[in-house]
Amino acid sequence: MFKNSTGYYFILPSVIILGFTSVYPALYSFILSFYNWNWGTQQDFVGLSNYFFLLGDKEFWIVIKNTFFFALCACSIEVTLGILIAIYIDRIKVGAGIIRSLLLIPLMISGIVVSLMSKMMLNKLFGVIPYLMKQIGFSSNFYGTKDTAMWTLIGVDTWWQTAFVFIIILAGLQSIPKEPIEAARIDGVSEWGIIKHIRLPMIRSLIFLVIIFRSIDTLKIFDLVWGATGGGPGLSTEVVQTFAYRTAYGFLQMSKAMTIIVIFSVVVGILTVFYNRMDRKLR
């Protein structure tokens, strides 16, 4: 009995620390979502009314739609592009290091810097890109209209985060044993066939991992949106995190902000379980 429980004593400090830093804030937020707390003296128990209010709020659903649209588009483009670039870089013999280093530069920049940089470069009044486009006869309006702002954000996020996908997939591709590939070549399988039937299936778990990471990251997007558009024009780029932030700090409705995050965390949790099951099923 004593022998079996020794291991638990060793992990007890970690459990306590993680419990305090992760479980306690999550639980506290969850409890607060049942109150009407204005970040001051008012703290009334309101049961599920924050949940009912949000689920019936049109604005909330627009924000949810925006968030998933952004996540779906950004994640799909980044994963596809990242895999394609990784396959390409894995195959070239000269200059791969230089290209790899260049590709990684955006990843080293913080989100808020990326957002401000893009805001300046794409600004219709002073931005270098609209200026150059005007010189060749194109008019542009990146963050300025409801039709273009979300796609601009997706584009900027793609520029920023594709390297993350690329670097992980490249590491995976480079760890694949050479023998099956050489055997396939001897059997006359085309390069596309090798990619489709050998390379990609062998790194499938890694691809799933990248999809999970990028999905969660894009669903949690905040800095890029906050810095570049602030959720506008109108509500066109408002996402869950900026909506929660505005609810908390702009309107001082702390409990409602917690409720938004609780609902959203449940959605992200379900998505993660779904991805894991998919991965297991495909194995």
Place this chain on the structure above:
Amino acid sequence: MNKLISLIISSLFVVTLPMANLFAMDWKKHSGEEITILMSEHPVLDGIREVLPAFEKDTGIKVNINALAEDVYFDRMEVALRSNKGLADVYFCPMDSTAFNQYLAGLIEPLDGYINDSNKTASDYDVKDFPDGFLQSARFPGGPGSNQYCLPVSFESYVLFYNKDHVNKYLGGKVPQTMDELIAAANTVKEASGGDVMGAVIRGKRTDTAIDTITGVVMNSWGDSSVDYPQNIWFDGGWDNPQIDNPAIIRGLSQYAALMSAGPEDIQAYDWNEAGTAMQQNLAAFFLDASLFGPWFESDGSPSQGNIGYTVIPPQSAGGQSYTAHWQWGIGMPANAANKDAAWYFMQYITNKQNEPIIGAKHGGAARMSTWDNPVYADTLNPEYVSATLESMKTTRSSVVMKEGWAKYALEIDDVIQRIYEGTSPEESAEIANKQFLKFNAQ
């Protein structure tokens, strides 16, 4: 008998004079103490920096400045006020519903006790020199028995700026005299320049912080009808009666949307900084916003220096009266401040008659009436700017609404404009807002 009375009066004077001095305020009382001021990077802070060495010398109080960019300032301010341990002794106070919410949460220190204490306040500190309307914005809960919570440090009214070159080139030098003329003129400039010049710029971004500019435009439509506080113009006599569908309000909001339409295609991405920059770069013909932009347009090196005209918001009819709203930054003391008495010394020092002109010259929105007559202040500003601002002060009313959670309502008012701009009829848009207001009330 007369001699006796004179003798008694003289004796009383001789006896009480030293006593008065005995109880007079001692500026060195808190020498050696240290205070922290939490500020947004604002021209007011530039002025404070200028008078700070004199304050530290006169009082012996050391001042630490914690300055933040305006977009993060509001959040940090709330965090500082709500922390258990005081992070600041003085803070830059938005004198509107923000301060009211802070008052409701018990986060700010009432100031009447300091102002009325001759041991703490210099005898020449004249509170009545601030217009009563300015003080009322942070006098809570409102009505008799209220207490002052913040003191005004800068005031902005909403005025019209115009680019002289563009007005000369596209409008034959004729400055619009009515709101309808302004909208028509802005559209004329936009069309005649082939879109190269923005007809008008105004805050078009969806945000609750545009409410003061919006209120300025709507007040101009509201005219001389009474404005009842704490509801301001948005409710009719009580919180349960929103009146966004009032014809005067609908007209004002529609005029705001019409000015947006005369602006650039991406006007919905323009906040004050984008709109102000466009004006400062001579890219727009008209700009309707806070008077405080004036000194920036006239600053050395500014492309718009000397090329901007200033006037009140054009009235609804030719020869009519212009109306506007005002908003103020103030200075307040967090309830959790560690050194309250030293903090009060600082607050009265930077808002007194001697220092306000020096600080005011940096932002052009002095809150004391006497400062506008002070050459230290008035001579540093463009005379046209001074004239337009003073003219607007005659009919201005506060944009403040003392309601908890007002930001959400303010955003809904902005949404009315956004909807009108996007094609919804003004009446339908206002009706939606009325319903939303009632929904917010029920929450």
